[in-house]
Amino acid sequence: MAVGSIDAIGLERSGVERMKKLSVVLVLLMVTACSSARPILYSNAHLDSVGKEGAEQDIAACKELAESAGAKEGSGKVGRVATGTVVGAGAGAASGALGSLIYGASAGLGSMVGAASGAVWGLLTGLFSAVVGPSSQPSQAYTNYVNRCLQEKGYEVTGWQ
Secondary structure (H helix, E strand, C coil): CHHHHHHHHHHHHHHHHHHHHHHHHHHHHHHHHCCCCCEEEECCHHHHHHHHHHHHHHHHHHHHHHHHCCCCCCCHHHHHHHHHHHHHHHHHHHHHHHHHHHHCCCHHHHHHHHHHHHHHHHHHHHHHHHHHCCCCCCCHHHHHHHHHHHHHCCCEEEEEC
8 A cells, every 4th residue: 555655656746847847848949939029120321320230239228118118018929828838737637637536546647647738738729829820919009119219219110020
């Protein structure tokens, strides 16, 4: 009896360690796979004089000003993917726990397996919708603020992409 409980504890601990590693990998994947929209600058005398590197610094400065003024960029694609992953993990954990109780298995192990499979499902559907779904543009207040800041610096913003 003690041996069985030790095995179950060992199995649950190794599963938790795998879940931690999987979570780190999923977060890194989401952050590197999705990027936010950026202003597209029309080539004019000012842009030519400061160059691409100078323009990138000005864009970053204007984005920081917009954030400090309270304009939020929005959740964007990363937010949608993260939300899908979390919702999938929650639904998977609940269904895994319920399924394991019905079949007489450990509810903790069932919820862990369900959470892992639900998180993967949520991640994959979130990535799919981010790639083929509607484009995620920043909030209008944010883009307006950044556009005005860039115009005051001498740039001409043609749109966001």
